[in-house]
Amino acid sequence: MEEAELMAGCEIKSVYAGIAGGHIKGFNSQGVIAIKNREVCAEDVKRVIDAAKAIAIPMDREVIHILPQEFIIDDQDGIREPLGMSGVRLEAKVHIVTGAVASAQNIIKSCNRAGLDVADIVLEQLASSEAVLSADEKELGVALIDVGGGTTDIAIFVDGAIKHTSVLSLGGNHLTNDIAVGLRTPMAEAEKIKQKYGCCLASLVGKDETIEVPSVGGRKPRVLSRQLLAEILEPRVEEIFTLVNREIVKSGYEDMIASGVVITGGSTILEGMPELAEQVFNLPVRRGLPQRIGGLVDVVNSPAYATGVGLVVYGSKNVGVHEFPSAQSEESIFRKVSGRMKEWFSEFF
Numbered sequence: 001m002e003e004a005e006l007m008a009g010c011e012i013k014s015v016y017a018g019i020a021g022g023h024i025k026g027f028n029s030q031g032v033i034a035i036k037n038r039e040v041c042a043e044d045v046k047r048v049i050d051a052a053k054a055i056a057i058p059m060d061r062e063v064i065h066i067l068p069q070e071f072i073i074d075d076q077d078g079i080r081e082p083l084g085m086s087g088v089r090l091e092a093k094v095h096i097v098t099g100a101v102a103s104a105q106n107i108i109k110s111c112n113r114a115g116l117d118v119a120d121i122v123l124e125q126l127a128s129s130e131a132v133l134s135a136d137e138k139e140l141g142v143a144l145i146d147v148g149g150g151t152t153d154i155a156i157f158v159d160g161a162i163k164h165t166s167v168l169s170l171g172g173n174h175l176t177n178d179i180a181v182g183l184r185t186p187m188a189e190a191e192k193i194k195q196k197y198g199c200c201l202a203s204l205v206g207k208d209e210t211i212e213v214p215s216v217g218g219r220k221p222r223v224l225s226r227q228l229l230a231e232i233l234e235p236r237v238e239e240i241f242t243l244v245n246r247e248i249v250k251s252g253y254e255d256m257i258a259s260g261v262v263i264t265g266g267s268t269i270l271e272g273m274p275e276l277a278e279q280v281f282n283l284p285v286r287r288g289l290p291q292r293i294g295g296l297v298d299v300v301n302s303p304a305y306a307t308g309v310g311l312v313v314y315g316s317k318n319v320g321v322h323e324f325p326s327a328q329s330e331e332s333i334f335r336k337v338s339g340r341m342k343e344w345f346s347e348f349f
């Protein structure tokens with residue numbers, strides 16, 4: 001944080017924090033209302049979104065985002081900006097993301113203890129999408145897959161709107177663990193080996209490439225073939241992508257992601273990731289690096305920074321609207337944050 005303050009030349013008081021984890025659930029909902037004066041006004045838009053979010057949510061879950069997809073007026077669908085249009089019946093389709101209250105509270109608590117206020121909590125793949133996806137891709141249809149350490153986050157965009165979100169509890173940490181067990185080496189060494197020599201497609205590795213692997217319990221280091229390392233990584237990465245593919249098929253948007261798949265997150269630095277992903281998804285795949293960020297390009301030019309850069313982009317679009325002082329109890333801050341999240345859609349118009 002000190003480094004960031006130095007580089008940006010300002011004091012950091014509040015942050016946009018990402019949220020992910022197996023507890024995140026995304027689903028689509030819709031609401032219908034009668035248009036009061038035969039012409040859609042801001043009040044109608046607010047009412048129809050209220051109608052769309054009127055669903056039962058368990059006590060231990062909170063709404064994190066309500067993301068409008070499209071509006072339908074009478075029989076005309078695909079409307080993005082309904083204000084001022086004439087009709088009698090207004091329908092809204094939205095994507096709602098919910099998460100465990102406790103998990104959001106822990107994020108806020110951690111930030112507060114580090115002396116920071118939380119300006120907003122943002123779904124991580126939504127943040128990443130701000131940094132790595134182009135408007136054209138979102139329009140044509142794209143699946144964003146953010147393979148991090150503990151989780152793999154999925155977001156599907158079609159017609160410029162988010163249609164599906166989900167989170168798998170699998171990621172790069174599992175790869176490190178597989179290497180530690182498979183090569184009988186300490187976790188810290190396994191992590192180093194993964195980052196330095198890792199490749200998840202055995203066919204890309206030369207037969208005579210070797211790596212030095214430290215042993216546990218004071219035994220001597222061994223020289224092993226790099227092929228062996230790739231053979232450990234390949235099935236696990238394939239498993240992750242296969243589970244992601246299952247999610248995409250389950251979402252029903254499989255045939256609509258015409259521009260293909262964008263993979264991002266620290267684990268996609270691994271050699272062979274796009275190639276293996278193309279085999280599993282049978283779609284064009286590219287690595288997503290943060291874009292459109294001017295002077296910072298050199299510093300953050302890696303898929304590992306997609307979420308971080310995305311949070312900054314998200315924050316810059318929503319800046320100044322909401323700040324939450326840490327003097328209050330964490331509970332009430334969370335209420336406020338989630339209250340603001342619920343409000344967010346109205347600022348959207």
Ligand SMILES: Nc1ncnc2c1ncn2[C@@H]1O[C@H](COP(=O)(O)OP(=O)(O)OP(=O)(O)O)[C@@H](O)[C@H]1O
Pocket residue numbers: 020124147148149150151152171172173176191194195196198264265266267268269270303304307
């Ligand atoms: N050069 C590299 N090669 C392979 N894996 C790497 C490399 N650099 C980082 N990783 C892996 O990337 C993962 C971290 O990625 P990232 O920073 O995107 O995760 P995160 O966003 O912090 O975690 P999560 O998304 O699960 O909350 C770690 O598992 C790390 O081992």
Ligand SMILES: [Mg+2]
Pocket residue numbers: 124146147148149265307
């Ligand atoms: Mg991440």
